[in-house]
Amino acid sequence: MKKKVLSVTGMTCTSCAKAIEKSVSKVEGVANVSVNFATEKLIVEFDESKASIEKIREAVKRAGYGVLDDREETIREVTVPISGMTCASCARAIEKSISKLNGIKEVSVNLASEKARVVYDSSQVRLSEIKNAIIKAGYTPLEIEKTSYEDSHQERKQKEINSLFRRFVIASVFAVPLLLIAMAHVVGLPLPEIISPEKHPLNFALVQAILVIPIVIVGYKFYTVGFSRLLKLQPNMDSLIATGTSAAILYSIFAIYQIAMGNYQYVKEMYFETAGVIITLVLLGKYLEAFSKGKASEAIKKLMGLAPKTAVVIQGDNEVVIPIEEVETGDIILVKPGEKIPVDGEVIEGRSFVDESMITGESIPVEKTPGSKVIGATINKNGMLKVKATNVGKDTVIAQIIKLVEDAQSSKAPIARLADVISGYFVPVVILIAVISALVWYFTGSSFIFALRIFITVLVIACPCALGLATPTAIMVSTGKGAEHGILIKSGGALETLHKITMVVFDKTGTITEGKPRVTDIIPANGWKRERLLQIAASAERLSEHPLGEAIVFAAKENNLQLFEASQFEAISGYGIEAVINGQKVLVGNKKLMKDKGIEIDSLLDIEKLSQQAKTPIFVAQNGEFAGIIAVSDVIKPNAKRAIELLYSMGIEVAMITGDNEKTAKAIAKQVGIDNILADVLPQDKANEIKKLQRKGKKVAMVGDGINDAPALAQADVGISIASGTDVAAEAADVVLMKDDILDVVNAILLSKKTIQNIKQNLFWAFFYNILGIPIAAGFLHVFGGPLLNPMIAAFAMALSSVSVVSNALRLKRFKPVK
16 A cells, blocks of 8 residues: 655635545545645555556546645756856757756746746756756856745745735725725715715616626635536535625626616615625635644744755865755765754764754753764754765655654544534535525515525535634644654644553663663772772773673763773673783672672672662672672663653553563662563563553553564554654654653643643534524524624624634644643
């Protein structure tokens, strides 16, 4: 099965999404299809032997919508200034040279301006190749003036927002005078005699007709889309607006005819202003909705903004500034102090400290020396670095983070299914209600005008947009907010499941503990000093490759101790090491080594207590004399205890799973307050342990490093991987924590709870609005002597409902993680 994400254009409400899903699901070989109205993404899984992207694209187009795939979204336009041209032949030679390249869509060279405009597919051809083609033709490409990404999702959305605003402004310019003229006689406002309804009724009617024409023109999409959907028996929100306003306009044209025939009573039976104001208010609502949805996806913009736009690449003896898209694997990049590192790479020259806080959350800059890995978008603080590019483009850490967030925002949460099902039937039902309501009022003695007003009002108020936006906008905001704080939630489903978790299972090594041994205690024997004990032990262990020995050497360096040269070094397998330091014979190892060499250990030292605390005692002796103990342990992470306390306070059970023996596991568990221990569990058996817990009815979240724990992470209801910064795309996990801090497990669950609460609020208000609005629009209150809803107020209420739902979702931006 292949999974593909496509961008869909032309959707106006959730009924559109449902129509696309229905059309694509009919394609043979399509296993699963989901359309997210808020993000305008189509996610489809299909069998490549039966279905193809082209067939899927055709199905979307048959449903009446446009579709862009990755290929179209990589189309770029660039303007390259060129020197050396003298005549039209030069321009033709350059055009010919560039057009030979694969992926070139358009190329035109202007001799007068000395510029080449090139439209190309960046997935097939690089900008550097276009420049080389100009050089091969015998001319010199100069510094690029502007590179645009015309088909990028962000630019398209901004263009849509700008277009909606312009259309709203134009509609308003005509709707305001239209409303004033139409309502002047009602509210007692004087009108010029030439358009007075009493003296010149035909002029009064015609001026309203003229004013409504530009409004209909700027709102043309409501009619082209609405009626086409209606003809295909798949009506959407536009169908409601188009039908309602068309009914008002057609009846008003009939009224003009009657006035022209001398039936002046029709002067008060025109609805041009109703149609004009409805279109204007709906355009306002669509603009506010698009603007608010843009706010909801700000996290993606922020992440994209982290990456630098250019890189300084060393080519021979030259330093060349090139766009980030042109950097290739293996390029040597010069990064000066204060600059962002352009791509992921490895330091080959220089020494500096790099601020990685935007990726890993680690506030202290990390020292980088030759051989160190660096991450794109992090900031070089104080030294010059030469970096060899290892991952570029979509393979960089920041690009993978952006993709994870985009995928999560495009996916649907299970809670959205209810809204989807209802939205699929909603519009046809509303049209039916509008027709039945109008007929009932007409045949029970009301005038045709009254029935028409009921018909229009029901159609206009019942837009299902609020219902369709309730879930995806909340997911967009919360996944974006999570990404800001280093919590990458891969799907809407994972986000929803997190709030149901009843048990969190932590792997021990690298999750609760640091994953590497550290010196925890230095216990000198009588007559020895702590520094001296650590100094001779580290001097001996410097030649050892054992992890415990490395921990002792690291501790000595941390304490700025000078290490001595060791000679006659010997590693005694299973026991420890032996070496000569400053002419003194030094032994460093376990209790067996001391016993074997006949060294008596100080009986006053409480060695048993160290074992109970999961600390490994390392014994040190010099010239046959016992010198003391250095205890080494895999230390607990700083926030581990607090995170576990918070989980218990939320009513969530906590367990620890480890391959260590029960005694060591209990010692670690006791330090952090875990009372449920699964010890002596081999990596391959961890998934079975998760299954056992699930059989007991537990909703389990597994927290691990994403590599050894992959089967358990996949088996759990939610797999949470703690990334090191380069292990971003831990495939088995549903949630990736960028910071090495298990407090973010708590934050992920809290974010999920807040999001589900927000979605339920949104769904309640969306349902409540329609349940309350439709009966009032149908005249239910009027039956009991109450007011009748004006179609213009209905249009305003409809616009307000979508904006209120999106605004409520935006409140999630206030989420503050526990620290």
